[in-house]
Amino acid sequence: MTTYTDPVASPAAPHPARSLTGTGLAVLLVAYLPVNMTFGSVNLLEPAITEDLGVSASGGQLVLSAYTTAFAATLVVAGRLGDRFGRRRLLAAGAGAFGVASVLAALAPNLVTLVALRAVLGIAAGLFTPQVLSTIQSTAPERLRALGVTLFAAVSGIATITGQLLAGAVAQTAGDHWGWRLVQVLTGAVGAAALLALRTVPESRSTAPLALDLRGAALLGAGLLLVVVPLTLGTGAGGLAPVLAMLAAGGAVLTVFARSQRAAERRGALPVVPPSVLRTPAVRHGMIMTLLFFTGYGAFLYEFSALSQGTFGVDAWGAVVMLLGFGTAFVVTALALPAVERRTGRWTMTGAAVGQTAVLLSLAVTVNGTHGAPPEALQPLLILLGVSQALMYGPVLRTVLSRTPTWAAGVAGGLFTTLQQLGLGLGVALLGGVFHAAASTTPGGPAAGLPHGFAVAVTVQAVLALAFAFLATRVARAGAGGPEQAGGPEMIPTRPAPGSTA
Incomplete structure (x- = not known):
């Protein structure tokens, strides 16, 4: 051991x-x-x-x-x-x-x-x-x-x-x-x-x-490349078959990587992603929540840009201006987060995720129900969305970092940002695909169907927000302690002494 x-x-x-x-x-x-x-x-x-x-x-x-x-x-x-x-x-x-x-x-x-x-x-x-x-x-x-x-x-x-x-x-x-x-x-x-x-x-x-764990680093890098490239390029990489083949190969390589990390830790070595760090429930849940959050976030920015330009007739710059309320609300709320959490405590993420679910469903109804609502009608909902997302993002980041031992701080930072990139790619590739597929099935063609496609896609994102809320509830019930409360004094893996059982 x-x-x-x-x-x-x-x-x-x-x-x-x-x-x-x-x-x-x-x-x-x-x-x-x-x-x-x-x-x-x-x-x-x-x-x-x-x-x-x-x-x-x-x-x-x-x-x-x-x-x-x-x-x-x-x-x-x-x-x-x-x-x-x-x-x-x-x-x-x-x-x-x-x-x-x-x-x-x-x-x-x-x-x-x-x-x-x-x-x-x-x-x-x-x-x-x-x-x-x-x-x-x-x-x-x-x-x-x-x-x-x-x-x-x-x-x-x-x-x-x-x-x-x-x-x-x-x-x-x-x-x-x-x-x-x-x-x-x-x-x-x-x-x-x-x-x-x-x-x-x-x-x-x-x-x-x-140690560097060169084998583990090579497997991880290869696996991530095989997953991120097809997600980023989509079917533009040469059709659906190459995309699925690369994703399958990436999954296989990452499976080998996971097994190698467990085997290395059993030998007493410290692998590039120590499984012992991920065994902490709050860290594991926080990583999944990170992936859920950025999948929805990446998808929303992509879908709203397409909706703005296709339905409201604005250019790319106009789409950015339409999201200024959303972005400003996110930044202001993120800065005010400590004051908010003094009132809401460890249930901040759960409440914010439930709130985001309600906002996303309201956006779906507003956009689809009026066959393309005017831009000004969406601003209050976009501001509320920015608020709810800031109340989810800040606490989940702190959850991952505070429950990770200090010796593994670089591992935690790398995993968090890696999952962020994977989530952004998944959002655009998968939910963006849902968006365009739903739009293309609407009478009148894809352009006329953008409001319907948007409504379908953000409804799926609302389901992701509910999954985030479920995991946030589990984290909240586990308590607000860091690694010391979660598992006693912070411990550092080392190689076993000579003669011990690895």
Whole structure:
């Protein structure tokens, strides 16, 4: 069996030389901004990119998927690298590479070069993203840690909105050719600014004797690639058969990965994703809730953009403006979350998920019942949706992090963001497919059927919100304790002593 040691009694358990300060937290949050900024901006600028480079819509999909695929495949392994070699060191390497790749992407002369550089951007973002959460979790004092997680949730929304607004403003000013290129440079400059102030962030690493587990890392990376690529490209990758084949292969590889992780832990080794961490019910439930949340979130943004442009007759910029109320409500609520939770306590996520179910069903009725409601009629519901989502996202993030031992902070940060990317891909691929299938079966054709397709898709998303509420109730009933309350003192896996049974 796996042997454990108490970090307090273990002289090999290093601790950060200093604690994270408010200034260091601000630098970490600025460093995280480009991750969602580049995702939001390129989503909006995809038509301009394809027109400027003279490529088809499938080429635009490759530009998008190169970033998200490389990002998702890097996250968990990068979290482990930060745990072992130092989180600030990985953050500096990732942010520096991101800045350089952003400038080079702005100069890309053709599709092949741009896709390759977008993949490099995804790897760079994957290197530093887990380090932000794990540094907050492992080096911040208790009160600043809670504030850091709250602000991280808010910055996620701020970055997406900022990226889309920046993209729209620059593109309208500079035109299609220079607009998307300037946005790349400006996004990279944000990461460079954080890099210059990185000395304010304390270095930290895991207290566990971490090996790299190269076999596990290779299996995980291959499995995620085989899952994320077909989800991102959809049937544009060559039809349904290749998509299903890749998904089946990805499932098989991930199954082998899971077995290898259990076998490694039984031998007393510490695998890249320790099964013992996932055995904590709150962590396991939190991971599933993360996947449910982002599946619905990704699907909604995709469906509403299509509805806005197809039914309300606005362009991509107009679709962004229509979602400003939603985004602003999300950010404001995320910032106010501590005050809200003082009143609602550990039942915040459950109440928010039930509320989101009601809002989604109301949107379905409003849009479909009037055969395309006017945009202003949807704003109150969109604002309520932003509020409910912020009340779900912040607490589930804190649930995963607070119940994970500090030595596995990088693992938790990597898993959380990996599931975020998988959820976004699943939402667009699966629920987006439901949306278009329902729209195409409506008399009058797909364009006339968009309100009906939207209503069907958000009803499915309401079911996902109910599943989230069910799991949130289980987490709430288990109590609000961290790893200490959940399982006694935090324990670190080590290799078994010579002669012991592995």
